Amino acid sequence: MKKKICPRCGSENVKWIIPQVWSQWLCYNCDYTGPVIEADDKLQKEIQENWALNKEEILSEEKERFEETFDDESEFDKKLDDDLTDEEMEKKLDQLFEENK
Structure with a gap:
């Protein structure tokens, strides 16, 4: 069965934050904001394992990209x-x- 999850950490704890903008979701697990993905249990587990192993590196890369946008x-x-x-x-x-x- 497909479910909506955070593409960063694999959490199902996501909420649609702006009804007028379908792609704005917030993950209450990792503070990700953006579109979510639909995934089955296998993909969700892969994302969660990747997040657990690489959380610091992922956050560091995102911070660098954020700073480069200015x-x-x-x-x-x-x-x-x-x-x-x-x-x-x-x-x-x-x-x-x-x-x-």
């Missing part, structure tokens, strides 16, 4: 700004305002 450091910094607290964002905005006076 042309320069400022774009990468902008992406990191999404993770700032409100106080940190306010401080950054104040600094930018002062620099551009």
